Amino acid sequence: MKKIAVIGLGYVGLPLARLFSTKYKTIGFDLNKARVDELMSGIDSTMEVDNTLLQEAITKYGFKCTTLLEDIKECNFYVVAVPTPTDEFNNPNLQPLIKASESVGKVISKGDIVVYESTVYPGVTEEECLPIVEKFSNLKFNEDFFAGYSPERINPGDKEHTVEKIRKVTSGSTPEVATIVDEVYNSVLINGTHKASSIKVAEASKIIENSQRDVNIAFVNELAKIFNAMNIDTFEVLEAAASKWNFINIKPGLVGGHCIGVDPYYLIQKAQVYGVLPRIMTNARRLNDNMGEYVANQTIKLMNKKGILVKGAKVLILGFTFKEDCPDIRNTKIIDIYHTLQQYTNDITIFDPLANKEEVEKEYAVGIRNNMDNNERYDAIILAVAHKEFANINFTSLRKENSVIYDVKGFLDKKIIDGRL
8 A cells, every 4th residue: 555755745745645645644744844833733825725625634534744754754655746946047956856855765665666746857857866866765766666757737826727637647767667656646636647658758748838838928928019019909909819719818927936937947958958949938938037027117108108207106016926816926027027116116015915925025025015005095006916806906096196007917997907918
């Protein structure tokens, strides 16, 4: 019988661990004691797992979270679900994976399997991670222990495509192990799996999922820039084009978060090692990374047209998380809007009811509000994130007699806005 340890209890690891616990003895491991304590109290601040489900996993299925390596030593199926970020120069940072592989190496036993879920470029699992497991375990890969790769497909904040409904790609280091890994995942997934022929194929499949979406969004963002210059409503153009059966209807916007805004850099760097310069992906990343600045400049342009003095203007930014109805602030591009506007005014208020104020302060050195002050009036309001809660805001009460509302998400009634992407 499989005893599963999930290493890394963030947006990916926790939902998976909770799901595995309904079928197998499962232990979640994370270095963050505050996170572990929170989870064992039955609360998930990421909002990825409903607190009722989490509490059921603990009380009914015996799900346990720990910071102690010895607590997962008796497991025989290890799943690594740690972040794969980039550094300030957009180079892949494999340190979380390296540390997790060291941890696995300290507890893995003969006959055990380790499966990686973290998004990486092809080759990382076998060339970077498994040699570390070998080193720390004194076991031989594919003789004493085995490996698999099943890329995560969690979409933070998505309550429709939850982990049990996602069809997952699986793979293994031998045909026999591939079958075992596939069976374990299949046993808890409603829509089953796709078994890839190799770990590298599985790694590549994941990284192009996010790279493809990045390129598609970049194309639409470029269209938005063109149509805005021509004074044509981009959203109306997309609505008209979407009447054709095979048109892919993607909206323009800011590309943040830990996946689409980060993962393409892994493939871009690896491609260059092989002498290939991925121009489309590189240009897409550059274009999408500059959209926050573009939004700020469009707002300033509208203010100038209305004769609103930008210097010292009172500005409200609605939303700070990287996407709607989700507390995730990783790689949010709202900070680029803020920094661009800060060149003209320091009177900027950020309101987000979901973002953790302490985390925002620590990560971005910016203060935000979790509650709205309805007595204040603003020269410019930017709807940056389409939280459902924002639909209840009385924008008329927030405006000065002469002010600008800019809608990044196409979320508001066209009658009350001055511009949108």
